[in-house]
Amino acid sequence: MEGGTRLSSLARHLLLGFVGVVVLYLVQTQNYLLFHSIVELFSITVAFAVFTVVWSARDELGNQFFAILGVGYLFVGGVDLLHTLAYKGMGVFPEAGADLPTQLWIFARYLESATLVGAGALGVVSKSEHPPLREWSDGFISALVGGYATVVALGLGSMFVFDLFPRAYVAGQGLTDFKILSEYIIIGLLTSSLFLLRQQRDRFESPVYKLLAAAIVLGAVSELAFTAYIDVYGISNAVGHFLKFGSFYLVYLSVVKTGITEPQKTLYRELARREDEARKFEQAVEHSGHAVVITDRAGTIQYVNPAYEAMTGYTEDELLDENPRILKSDEHEDAFYEEMWATVLAGNVWESEIVDERKNGEQFVVNQTIAPITDDGGEIEHFVGVHKDISERKKQEQELLQRYELLFDSIRDAIVVADTDRRITNANSEFTSLFGYDLSDVAGKSVKVLYEDDAEFEQMGRAIGDHADERRFSQTIGYEKKSGQVFPGETTVFYLRDADDDVVGVISLIRDVSERENRIQQLQILDRTLRHNLRNDMNIIQGYADVIQHTGSGGATENAQEIIDASDRIIENVSKQREVTNLLSEPQPRKSVDLSTVVEAVVSNIREQYPDGDVSLTAPDECTVRTLPSISRAVEELIENALVHTDRPNPGVDVTVKCGEETIEIRVADDGPGIPEMERDVLRKDQEIGPLYHGSGIGLWLVNLVVQQSDGVLTFEENDPRGSVVTIRLPTN
Missing domain, CATH: 3.30.565.10 (Histidine kinase-like ATPase, C-terminal domain)
Incomplete structure (x- = not known):
């Protein structure tokens, strides 16, 4: 619907322009000087209007193209005014002839085409930055106006004072080579400006871009018509002025009319985009699940979203013009808040957990991030705080911690936690029972104090390094209690890892296996004794049985064989017993x-x-x-x-x-x-x-x-x- 209305409006204005061309044609057939004056005065009016509209919007202008165009068209209109006054038949400069207005024409067109190229080039260079004109210094704007004034002054001086400007028209001969070559150069510049305009077409509303592009095309064709006339009242000159009228009419539609009736689509397009983004941001903040508060530099609350109201229990009216200290609890020292203010006033982001107090007096824990908002000069104007209520999570963490501590102290093995430097950081109650040390006695000290000697300490250190790629490993090592008693400890080592899977410490579960080691030692002694004595005795018995078997007779021989078989079974059982012992001990x-x-x-x-x-x-x-x-x-x-x-x-x-x-x-x-x-x-x-x-x-x-x-x-x-x-x-x- 909006597109159709816009198209209908454009069609009406184009029809109006066509009617204007018809009227001008009728005027031209009756009085060419009047026709020329009307066309030129119209283009001058449009040029001055472009400057007026752009200059009025300079503080919020978001497109550098229009900034250059506005300043440039001020001087283009001024030179065109002189061209009109100097035209043959106007009588303002009676002794100048037809050369002066032609020189002024060429100068004005050079100025216009250079302005379009400069505006297009600057727009392309700064396409990704979108800085508004007010971000340019006043000195730059003054320099821009001064630069144009200097160029125009030099050009006019070369014509009116020093007579240095090249001849553009010779009576009876027509256009000079300089004039014709200049027209082609101007056509080239206009073509370049059209290319540059296309490179940044996304920065213009589609109708505005098309109208500007069409205006440049008509301007270039107009210059082509001005390469062929001999008589300043001739048909080629007339065609050129008709095309100029069309070109400036399109500039009027794209800049002046749209800039007045719909400025957000031309002059304030960037501002409108930012306002639209601001509205979207505000809606997002309003519906955000995180509580958001904005204060001024002094900390006075200027905005809170609904989530902040729900979190604190205060209404927006109760919070506005207050300080966030209204939520202050007694859980933090003054140094905590001093550090926070020092951080944000230095322009840095502050992030921390803080305990606040709701309106009903209930304390709650939030994860808060505070960031400064600066102006264009980098000065802090506001602070924005984003808060997330983590009270429930902290409660769950506390419950898990209590369960962990209960489990930690209920394990019947001694537990020692150490960092990567092997300094003791924690231990359970069974550690105290086994080693005789309280945690306060050894916290921060090297675990070396727990080992039987340096060799055992170094052996475990090597094992920790060798098994770092595993989840855990087990090893029996010699320890020494506070009393000086040494004992073998079966130790299972687990690795503590951070989020990046880097080892940040170890947990050692230590079990006193003295009794088991004693039983294994007794078993080994018994094994060696049985194996040695039984084998020797069985060898003796088998030797005598073998003698009986070979020297005896009758039943004695059979009995001897039974003795040999029985002794073989005993020796075999001794071998099996040896295997059992090895499995138990190793x-x-x-x-x-x-x-x-x-x-x-x-x-x-x-x-x-x-x-x-x-x-x-x-x-x-x-x-x-x-x-x-x-x-x-x-x-x-x-x-x-x-x-x-x-x-x-x-x-x-x-x-x-x-x-x-x-x-x-x-x-x-x-x-x-x-x-x-x-x-x-x-x-x-x-x-x-x-x-x-x-x-x-x-x-x-x-x-x-x-x-x-x-x-x-x-x-x-x-x-x-x-x-x-x-x-x-x-x-x-």
């Missing part, structure tokens, strides 16, 4: 293994050792899991146990490997007499080891230990129709 690290390959190798070896047994295997091509390398020994023990403890001449054992998404199973099913119930109950811890326990299955103990250290489960079932099914279940991850 836990193995888990590794990725292909269970299908491992079990296949075990079955292959068993078939060679027990050719009378029927051992079958069902397994996938590949089944990878992280477990102890000794898992192969556990599988071997289960199969061997089924073949050895059988009551059949050709025992059968079925081995199956199943690879699931969450668990992996190794199933060993036999057709023997089965595993005694007491043996299974002890392994499942359903029954304690008492005086009546006579289990001989050290091998099953070994299997159970390997499975436990692999985070697996060992289960027993009855086979159908007879025998046992032992299953190892391991987690895939």
Whole structure:
């Protein structure tokens, strides 16, 4: 609708211009001098009107093109006025002839085309900056007017005083070469100005841009017409003036008329854009979820949005002309507010959490950002504050902190928190119980005070550096209590990381494993003693039994063989006991293994050792899991146990490997007499080891230990129709 109305208005004015051309044509046929005077006076009036409109709007002008155009057209109109007065037949300069008005014409057109080029060039250069004219200094504007005045004064002086301006018209011959060449130069300048205008077309309303472009085109065509006349009253001269009339009429429509009736589309276009942005900003602030307040430099409140009213409990009327200190609580020292004011008065942004007080006396916590608003000279005029109520978040943080502290102090292991320099920053109550130090005794000190000696301290330091790419690691290290007592501590170290994943500290969970270490030491001593003494004694027994077997006869030979077999079993159990001891005292690290390959190798070896047994295997091509390398020994023990403890001449054992998404199973099913119930109950811890326990299955103990250290489960079932099914279940991850 608006576009249609605008088009209709433009059409009416173009029709009016056409009527004017028709009237001028009729006048021209009757009196050429009157025709010339009307056209020139119209163009002079338009030029002066352009200056008047632009000069009146100079304080808020947003387009440099119009600024240059306005000042330039003031002088173009002045020179055109002299041209009109000097024209043949006007009688103002009777002795000058036709050359003077032609010289003035050329000078005026040079001035006009140079103005359009200069305005276009300046507009292109500053296209991205949009500075209003008032941001130019008064000195620059004065220099611009002075520059034009100097050029015009020199030009007029060269014509009226010094007679230096080149001849433009010779009576009886017509136009000089200078005049014709100048017209083409002026056409070139106008064409350049049209190109420059196009480069910044987005800074003009579309109708204004089109009218200006058309005015320049008509001006260029007008100059072309003025290259061919001989008689100043001739048809070519007349055509040129008709085109000039059209060109200045279009300038009138684009600058004067639009500048008066719709200034926001020409002179104040940038101002209108800024006002529109301001309205949008105000609407955004009004509907923002953040509380916004604006004060003057002294801190007097001048604006609050609805969110600020809702947050504080005060109405806008109660807040305006007040100071934000109306919300001040007693939670901050004066130094806090002094630092805030010093920051914002220095032109910097202040951001902090602050505790304020609502109208009803309730305290609340806000995250506040205060920024200065400066004028064009950089002086602070206002401050804007953006506040976000974080009371609920702070409450949740406090609750989480309390839970953390409760958990921190409830953990039964000693916890020590240290920074990257290994200085103690925090510790729990169990730390005090274990080491004998209060946190106040060691806070800020090096953790070195907790270690048995420098070597242990340095060893842990190297470990912390070596495992920095991991989430955690564990290591047993020597510590020293406040009393001087040393003890082994199983230590799990976690890394504290910031938002950028950089290590900012470590948390150490320390458990006193003195009793465990003592039991392991006792177990190792017992292992060495049994292994040494039993092997030696069994070797002696086997030696005597071997002699009896080779020298004796009858029942003695058979008894000797029984002695040898029994001693072999004892030595084998001692070896298994050795494996159990090693697993207990030196836990193995888990590794990725292909269970299908491992079990296949075990079955292959068993078939060679027990050719009378029927051992079958069902397994996938590949089944990878992280477990102890000794898992192969556990599988071997289960199969061997089924073949050895059988009551059949050709025992059968079925081995199956199943690879699931969450668990992996190794199933060993036999057709023997089965595993005694007491043996299974002890392994499942359903029954304690008492005086009546006579289990001989050290091998099953070994299997159970390997499975436990692999985070697996060992289960027993009855086979159908007879025998046992032992299953190892391991987690895939």
